[in-house]
Amino acid sequence: MQTKGQEMRTVIKVEGPAEFFKRGKIIAKLADQGKAIPREHIIAFENPEDMARLITTAKLALFREVRQNPGSITALSERLHRDRSAVKRDIDELEKAGLIEVQDMPLPGHGRKKEVRAVAEQVLLAI
Numbered sequence: 729m730q731t732k733g734q735e736m737r738t739v740i741k742v743e744g745p746a747e748f749f750k751r752g753k754i755i756a757k758l759a760d761q762g763k764a765i766p767r768e769h770i771i772a773f774e775n776p777e778d779m780a781r782l783i784t785t786a787k788l789a790l791f792r793e794v795r796q797n798p799g800s801i802t803a804l805s806e807r808l809h810r811d812r813s814a815v816k817r818d819i820d821e822l823e824k825a826g827l828i829e830v831q832d833m834p835l836p837g838h839g840r841k842k843e844v845r846a847v848a849e850q851v852l853l854a855i
Contacts, residue, residue: 736767738827741854742779743772769848771825782825783853786810787818794828795846801830804844819844827851 743751751770758765773779793808805815822828831843 736769736848737850737852738769738771738848739852739854740771740773740779740783740825742774742776743770744774748772769826771827782821784818786814787822790815790818791822791827791846791851794822794844798843798845800841801844 755765771782773782789808790804790810793804797807799807801816801819802812804819805812808815819828819830823830827846827848829845829847831845833841833843835841
């Protein structure tokens with residue numbers, strides 16, 4: 729149950745329709761009783777292969793780097809010694825999953841840059 733000060737966690741797991749609806753019923757029951765609902769963002773895959781495409785070694789390294797040192801796509805690709813276009817593709821997938829966000833920010837003077845930041849505070853992998 730959510731208590732004040734508890735951070736949002738993201739859970740990545742394989743989950744079939746039965747588990748999905750069971751989890752939904754638990755949340756609905758908590759809401760009906762006026763109880764706190766756990767703060768979590770669940771990324772569920774029916775197929776383990778789909779989950780494996782999201783959590784590759786390269787994407788995990790990118791996510792860790794973004795959490796420790798947010799920055800531009802170019803800066804991230806340089807720090808990770810990876811091709812910028814490959815990093816951009818991985819960023820797009822991690823953003824679609826809700827693990828990171830890309831913010832369009834103004835540069836001092838003129839121009840704009842895209843800043844990549846982690847959204848997930850805590851990520852758990854459940855198999």
